[in-house]
Amino acid sequence: NPNGSPQLSADEVLLEGEPVNITCTSSSARPPPLLKLFVEDIEIDTNTNVSTTLDDSTGLGKSVSTLHSFKKEWGNKNMSCQQLPEVNGLYHERVSNKVQIYHKYPPSRLDLVMDQGKLSNVITAICTSMFANPACDIKWESTIMNFNYSLLESHTFKHSTALKISFKASNEDYGKRIRCSTECQYFQNTLTNSTNVIFAKLIQSERGSFLWIVVSVIAVVTLGSFVLIVCGCRKRWNRVYENINTHQVRNMYQGIAVTSLNRPTELDETTSPRVYDEIDENNLSMK
Numbered sequence: 001n002p003n004g005s006p007q008l009s010a011d012e013v014l015l016e017g018e019p020v021n022i023t024c025t026s027s028s029a030r031p032p033p034l035l036k037l038f039v040e041d042i043e044i045d046t047n048t049n050v051s052t053t054l055d056d057s058t059g060l061g062k063s064v065s066t067l068h069s070f071k072k073e074w075g076n077k078n079m080s081c082q083q084l085p086e087v088n089g090l091y092h093e094r095v096s097n098k099v100q101i102y103h104k105y106p107p108s109r110l111d112l113v114m115d116q117g118k119l120s121n122v123i124t125a126i127c128t129s130m131f132a133n134p135a136c137d138i139k140w141e142s143t144i145m146n147f148n149y150s151l152l153e154s155h156t157f158k159h160s161t162a163l164k165i166s167f168k169a170s171n172e173d174y175g176k177r178i179r180c181s182t183e184c185q186y187f188q189n190t191l192t193n194s195t196n197v198i199f200a201k202l203i204q205s206e207r208g209s210f211l212w213i214v215v216s217v218i219a220v221v222t223l224g225s226f227v228l229i230v231c232g233c234r235k236r237w238n239r240v241y242e243n244i245n246t247h248q249v250r251n252m253y254q255g256i257a258v259t260s261l262n263r264p265t266e267l268d269e270t271t272s273p274r275v276y277d278e279i280d281e282n283n284l285s286m287k
Helices: 199-253 273-286
Strands: 007-009 013-015 022-025 034-039 049-055 060-067 078-084 102-104 109-115 122-130 137-142 150-157 160-168 177-183 192-196
Touching (some): 007 078, 022 034, 034 060, 122 137, 122 177, 137 160
Parallel strands (some): 013 102
Antiparallel strands (some): 007 022, 022 060, 034 078, 049 060, 109 122, 122 160, 137 177, 150 160
């Protein structure tokens, strides 16, 4: 029969990426006991390296089972091992001591969301780090010159961290980058997420459209006024030109005597001199 219970040994803290060495060692028995590993009351269904050692002086043997892999869901849970005989009922099964392993791992996801809301020069951004143990801090950076931000909210819940900030941006900041990254106490490798600042471009576009409308209206009014002035000057010039021509024609014929076509060169004895005078008056009025 075994002379005691099996022993389970492991580091209390395990960082992801580090070598895993969880070992269960049985007590001495003949034949050497079989070993099983458990997380809480569930047997670990994974490959383990099992070896045996014999004591020549006693003829007893020990079994050693080593686990070289670890799953996140095993962290902070009771682990134990059990020894049992190769032949059922040969001797009693025994359970080892319990061990809890604190498993630390970096985040596997980082989300960045820009929340601009209504048009304004103040932009809100939310960065969320997820699936880390312990939760990591978040660092902000930007290609905006003299980038400063105000912390609006900060939440840490189990394996997640969320930070909400606000910052100011001008029209010159369009296309600049804002970036958030994780800062973890136990890990050098970090996650980074970034996006473009598009808020300033929207403001510039609205103002540019309004300015273009104003300039267009001014141009149309100015062109219309110019056309009216040109038309008015042309009419006035035509009137002056007609008056000048009329005046020249009158001066050309002024002082020229026009002989009445109806007045005979010799007196008609039957026609009264008064009639010829009226004909001459009519000729004068036609000049």
